[in-house]
Amino acid sequence: MAGPALARRTVADAAPTASAGRGWRWRDDLVGWAFAAPFVILFLVFLAFPIVASFGLSFTSFGLRDLQNPIGATFVGLQNYADLLSDPTFWKALLNTAYFVVVGVPVTLVIGLLIANALNRGVNRFRTAFRVGYYLPVITSIVAIAVVWRFVLNPDVGLVNMLLGAAGIQGPAWLADPALAMPSIIAMAVWRNLGFAMIVFLAGLQSIPGVLYEAASIDGAGRWQAFRFVTLPMLRPTILFMTVITTIGYLQLFEEPFVMTDGGPLDATLSVTMYMYREGFTFFHQGYASAIAYVLFVIVAFVAFLQFKFLRSDA
Amino acid sequence: MASSPGSPSSSPRTRAGPRRLLVALACIGLLAASCGTNSGSAAPSAGGPATQAPAISPAASLAGTLTVWAMGNEGVKLKTLADAFMAEHPGVTVNVTPVDWGQAVAKLQTAIAGKQTPDVSQMGTDMMGQFAATGALETVPANFDPATFFESAWNTNIVDGTVYGVPWYVETRLLYYRTDVAEKAGITKAPATWDELTAMAKAMQAKGDAKWGISLGTKNWQEYLPFLWSNGGDVMDASGAYTLNSAQAVEALTYYQSFFKDKLSPDAVPEGFDITPAFVSGTHPMFFSGPWHLGLIKDAGGADLEGKWAIAPMPKKASSTSFLGGSNVVVYKNSANKDLAWAFVQYLADSATQVAWYKEVTDLPATQAAWDDATLKADPNVALFGEQLKDTKAQPATATWSELGTSLNTTLEKLTTGGMAPQEAADEMQANAEKIGG
Numbered sequence: 129m130a131g132p133a134l135a136r137r138t139v140a141d142a143a144p145t146a147s148a149g150r151g152w153r154w155r156d157d158l159v160g161w162a163f164a165a166p167f168v169i170l171f172l173v174f175l176a177f178p179i180v181a182s183f184g185l186s187f188t189s190f191g192l193r194d195l196q197n198p199i200g201a202t203f204v205g206l207q208n209y210a211d212l213l214s215d216p217t218f219w220k221a222l223l224n225t226a227y228f229v230v231v232g233v234p235v236t237l238v239i240g241l242l243i244a245n246a247l248n249r250g251v252n253r254f255r256t257a258f259r260v261g262y263y264l265p266v267i268t269s270i271v272a273i274a275v276v277w278r279f280v281l282n283p284d285v286g287l288v289n290m291l292l293g294a295a296g297i298q299g300p301a302w303l304a305d306p307a308l309a310m311p312s313i314i315a316m317a318v319w320r321n322l323g324f325a326m327i328v329f330l331a332g333l334q335s336i337p338g339v340l341y342e343a344a345s346i347d348g349a350g351r352w353q354a355f356r357f358v359t360l361p362m363l364r365p366t367i368l369f370m371t372v373i374t375t376i377g378y379l380q381l382f383e384e385p386f387v388m389t390d391g392g393p394l395d396a397t398l399s400v401t402m403y404m405y406r407e408g409f410t411f412f413h414q415g416y417a418s419a420i421a422y423v424l425f426v427i428v429a430f431v432a433f434l435q436f437k438f439l440r441s442d443a
Numbered sequence: 444m445a446s447s448p449g450s451p452s453s454s455p456r457t458r459a460g461p462r463r464l465l466v467a468l469a470c471i472g473l474l475a476a477s478c479g480t481n482s483g484s485a486a487p488s489a490g491g492p493a494t495q496a497p498a499i500s501p502a503a504s505l506a507g508t509l510t511v512w513a514m515g516n517e518g519v520k521l522k523t524l525a526d527a528f529m530a531e532h533p534g535v536t537v538n539v540t541p542v543d544w545g546q547a548v549a550k551l552q553t554a555i556a557g558k559q560t561p562d563v564s565q566m567g568t569d570m571m572g573q574f575a576a577t578g579a580l581e582t583v584p585a586n587f588d589p590a591t592f593f594e595s596a597w598n599t600n601i602v603d604g605t606v607y608g609v610p611w612y613v614e615t616r617l618l619y620y621r622t623d624v625a626e627k628a629g630i631t632k633a634p635a636t637w638d639e640l641t642a643m644a645k646a647m648q649a650k651g652d653a654k655w656g657i658s659l660g661t662k663n664w665q666e667y668l669p670f671l672w673s674n675g676g677d678v679m680d681a682s683g684a685y686t687l688n689s690a691q692a693v694e695a696l697t698y699y700q701s702f703f704k705d706k707l708s709p710d711a712v713p714e715g716f717d718i719t720p721a722f723v724s725g726t727h728p729m730f731f732s733g734p735w736h737l738g739l740i741k742d743a744g745g746a747d748l749e750g751k752w753a754i755a756p757m758p759k760k761a762s763s764t765s766f767l768g769g770s771n772v773v774v775y776k777n778s779a780n781k782d783l784a785w786a787f788v789q790y791l792a793d794s795a796t797q798v799a800w801y802k803e804v805t806d807l808p809a810t811q812a813a814w815d816d817a818t819l820k821a822d823p824n825v826a827l828f829g830e831q832l833k834d835t836k837a838q839p840a841t842a843t844w845s846e847l848g849t850s851l852n853t854t855l856e857k858l859t860t861g862g863m864a865p866q867e868a869a870d871e872m873q874a875n876a877e878k879i880g881g
């Protein structure tokens with residue numbers, strides 16, 4: 129409480145000596161806000177307001193009947209949240225998403241790190257070409273990629289099964305088999321997001337001073353020891369950043385199953401975000417969908433908190 | 444609302460009780476002049492006669508501007524009809540806005556929430572309950588006679604006993620089959636019964652060199668319901684109670700599942716699977732689909748496939764009932780020119796226009812009289828669709844249908860690919876339907 133009072137006093141004290149200055153400062157503020165206005169207005173209208181409104185919606189049974197008179201939606205308290213807890217489809221979606229994250233995040237990061245390492249040390253000649261090649265999927269439209277992968281994984285005419293067939297193996301129905309659908313989606317997501325992990329790790333690797341490796345090799349460290357005792361500790365902030373970013377992204381899995389499997393077969397690839405979309409925009413249970421959104425938000429925040437706690441300390 | 448004084452359902456919230464009272468009052472007030480005309484076509488769910496608004500007296504001359512939203516191919520081609528309508532009525536401007544089917548529901552919902560609806564829009568038969576529940580649709584005036592249309596098409600417009608739309612075009616599902624594969628398997632006529640359909644699928648696979656006998660949807664209520672209906676079952680009874688686990692339903696599910704159990708129909712179908720090339724190549728020699736596949740198969744098969752395939756009505760059990768889909772036309776309460784809007788709908792529903800529309804986009808006419816036209820009789824395949832249309836049903840027009848349909852698909856997938864027992868599947872369908880409600 130002392131802070132604001134102090135600040136006010138300072139302004140008040142300064143006022144009599146430089147009254148013209150106060151006018152200037154006010155105008156500076158105005159100019160500053162004017163420059164920031166496009167962002168602030170867009171943020172308030174398209175982000176802050178919907179976030180607050182959907183929080184309110186999550187306590188109502190807002191549906192089709194309230195479309196013409198949104199204020200008239202019925203307040204149901206915590207009913208939506210209680211319903212969610214006993215909704216088997218929601219739990220299924222939650223488990224699917226957890227499966228995707230628990231397998232997908234480590235695989236993406238490990239392969240990304242390995243490739244970054246290879247590009248950093250071994251491959252010199254075509255480094256740029258490789259970098260572009262691995263990064264290209266990241267900047268390609270996800271829907272286009274998903275459609276192409278749907279063809280690649282087609283059981284009858286797909287590239288994967290044609291190659292398997294050439295090797296004498298009868299390929300499975302990748303996306304139509306409940307046990308294989310999620311692994312197939314993970315494989316695609318890893319391939320797509322690899323490039324981003326690689327670029328970030330490469331930047332991290334290149335910022336590690338060469339003298340550290342020199343010192344390590346003088347101390348008799350081999351390649352693995354240098355990686356274990358120099359690279360990994362020096363990359364810790366980068367790894368933390370990539371883990372958090374990738375986890376948050378993967379927790380919101382949507383486009384891949386939306387385009388490739390529509391959540392099937394037998395809901396095996398139904399993610400929390402897809403379930404939210406289905407409830408909110410197909411069935412128009414906007415109250416229920418808002419509750420799902422907030423549960424997901426809490427989960428994302430909690431997981432990010434845990435990652436910061438465990439990866440940041442004991443550095 | 445104030446502009447059309449007789450409109451009985453002008454209460455903004457569509458709670459059944461008060462609105463029914465209003466409707467009843469309106470009927471009494473009008474000496475049942477208009478309400479009585481529909482007593483023949485009871486709503487499948489609501490029991491009582493379906494209500495229409497009082498007839499609009501035809502204006503001497505029409506004037507004003509209309510905005511019409513239409514989806515998919517209709518959205519692209521509707522301008523030709525709008526131009527013809529404008530030529531007939533010089534003071535009228537009709538603006539057609541094409542809307543993508545994929546975004547149609549969301550766009551209409553947004554328009555209703557923002558009170559920026561068009562005057563008139565196309566609406567899928569399966570969307571009626573959902574949009575009637577928003578309270579944004581105008582009640583159809585008595586100028587439209589239910590007897591003009593196929594009964595099941597008209598019924599898709601009745602939600603809680605009130606008529607909210609007018610049939611525009613229809614589609615139904617028939618059996619497409621490869622006659623050459625059948626002949627190789629020693630069969631020379633279309634399967635007329637359920638037993639014959641099974642026998643044909645088995646023969647085609649065993650003796651006809653086809654990889655599969657038939658291709659049925661693993662998770663598509665539109666393909667399952669015809670079997671339920673043909674077996675004498677239904678989604679709901681007359682009182683609006685769900686009957687998805689009736690004895691007829693269990694039997695229909697058992698029959699449907701048999702094709703998957705016997706490996707006659709593929710149980711692992713990738714998302715976005717296209718039946719057309721599979722039918723042309725002969726790996727999937729039978730499937731059920733609508734009239735659009737007539738053109739698709741001709742295009743994909745070319746001259747090589749000519750004379751090697753045919754279509755047949757729904758195989759018979761207790762009846763030979765197929766699924767009816769298509770689109771209706773609705774008028775919105777927000778419209779500033781409702782008389783003109785209904786005049787345009789009247790024009791679209793006119794049999795002469797329906798025939799012209801068939802020639803333009805091959806949409807099947809929803810009025811029975813249009814089928815007497817020589818154009819529709821000329822193509823024997825199209826005529827078969829016309830025959831099947833007389834025995835069709837549609838899903839109930841409830842506000843929760845999209846939800847229930849998705850739920851049915853999930854259970855069907857468990858039945859077809861997961862091996863769930865038919866009785867268990869029927870009970871799950873029933874339990875979910877009761878939970879979702881009507």
